Amino acid sequence: MNLNVLIVDDDKMITLLHKVMVVKNKISTNPPLLFSDGKMALEFLSSEYNPEERYLVLLDINMPVLNGWEFLDSIQSEQYANDLLVIIVTSSVDSSDKQKARTYPQVIGFLEKPLRAESCDFIKAIPSIAPFFS
Amino acid sequence: MTTTREDEERLRLLESVILNTTDGVLIAENDQNLDTKIVFVxxxxxxxSGFAKDEIIGLSPLNFFASDASVDELSKLKDAIDKFEPCNIVVKTTKKNGIKYWVNVSIAPVSDGSGGYKHWVYIQRDVNNRRRHLQALEEQNKKLKEIAWIQSHVVRAPLARIMGLVDLLSERHDSEELSNNQIIEAIASSANELDDIIRKIVLNTENAQNQSSL
Known part of the structure; x- marks a missing residue:
């Protein structure tokens, strides 16, 4: 089964940096997909979602159009809601953001920007996705 | 009923409390229509309040509140009066010269000794300064929360970019995405952005300080 990584961030340099990290650390089976806001990621999932594959969303919080929280609220009613994996990747070091993230069942991790080699090791060790890297 | 000298002495002392306190004291009486009218001030x-005795006696204590006084607080007071219960509220009231000020009002019904209530004691304390301080503190707290949000979301954004870019440089991955020159340019522009943000925060904080010292 393939693991597709979606990088959702309005900061173009960050999406580029994270793409490099994801590729280098082999987190994604397919090339990671880049989106500059939650709405674009949502639209991609509605049209391209394939139940035969798994999707890991690296989600920023603070974005225009549809921010990270709004994205999470929107996916709750989608058919893929239970299968989607989300890791919040934010510049926020605010503990209330971390607490709020825990209230969403899809969120399996909370990382601070930028993604580094250690962050990638952390991602690979999360039990729900570890099998993809063994 | 005869009053002894001791009783008189006691009454005189009790009266001096009402006369000398800095709290405003009214005594109101319910007339036959159950309207509450002030009989002592x-x-x-x-x-x-700036009002003279003859402008106060005969009115209801409710006459003095500001037109924009909290409806919720006033209805608490009216409910308490209807039920003959004590009540404590903080509300805006008006001086004779139109100036509005905040008071803490407590009312208590006075038993007539045979299970009935006819009189009310109404005490109001000027809490204007306290209220203003409280509002200034709340205002400052709001500003602090805003600053914390900016630090977390806005200041850390270019910083995170710089950290990521430096990682990329130091590990010298041969990435097709970015040449070394592009990385250095991106670090420089992120550092400038960070500088701009910090200057803006400092300016805003100074403005807020100037406002609060006015």
Missing amino acids: NEAFMKM
């Missing part, structure tokens, strides 16, 4: 209430 102390010096402090007149000084606080």
Whole structure:
């Protein structure tokens, strides 16, 4: 089964940096997909979602159009809601953001920007996705 | 009923409390229609409100509240009066010269000794300064929260970019995405952005300080 990584961030340099990290650390089976806001990621999932594959969303919080929280609220009613994996990747070091993230069942991790080699090791060790890297 | 000298002495002492306190004191009486009318006012209430004795006696204590006084607080007071219960509220009231000020009002029904209630004691304390301080503190707290949000979301954004870019440089991955020159340019522009943000925060904080010292 393939693991597709979606990088959702309005900061173009960050999406580029994270793409490099994801590729280098082999987190994604397919090339990671880049989106500059939650709405674009949502639209991609509605049209391209394939139940035969798994999707890991690296989600920023603070974005225009549809921010990270709004994205999470929107996916709750989608058919893929239970299968989607989300890791919040934010510049926020605010503990209330971390607490709020825990209230969403899809969120399996909370990382601070930028993604580094250690962050990638952390991602690979999360039990729900570890099998993809063994 | 005869009053002894001791009773008289006691009454005189009790009366001096009402006359000398800096809290405004009113005594109101319910008439046959159950309308509450002021029958006594102390010096402090007149000084606080700017009204003379003959402008106060005969009115209801509810007459003095500001037109924009909290409806919720006033209805608490009216409910308490209807049920003959004590009540404590903080509400805006008006001086004779139109100036509005905040008071803490407590009312208590006075038993007539045979299970009925006819009189009310109404005490109001000027809490204007306290209220203003509280509002200034709340205002400052709001500003602090805003600053914390900016630090977390806005200041850390270019910083995170710089950290990521430096990682990329130091590990010298041969990435097709970015040449070394592009990385250095991106670090420089992120550092400038960070500088701009910090300057803006400092400016805003100074403005807020100037406002609060006015």
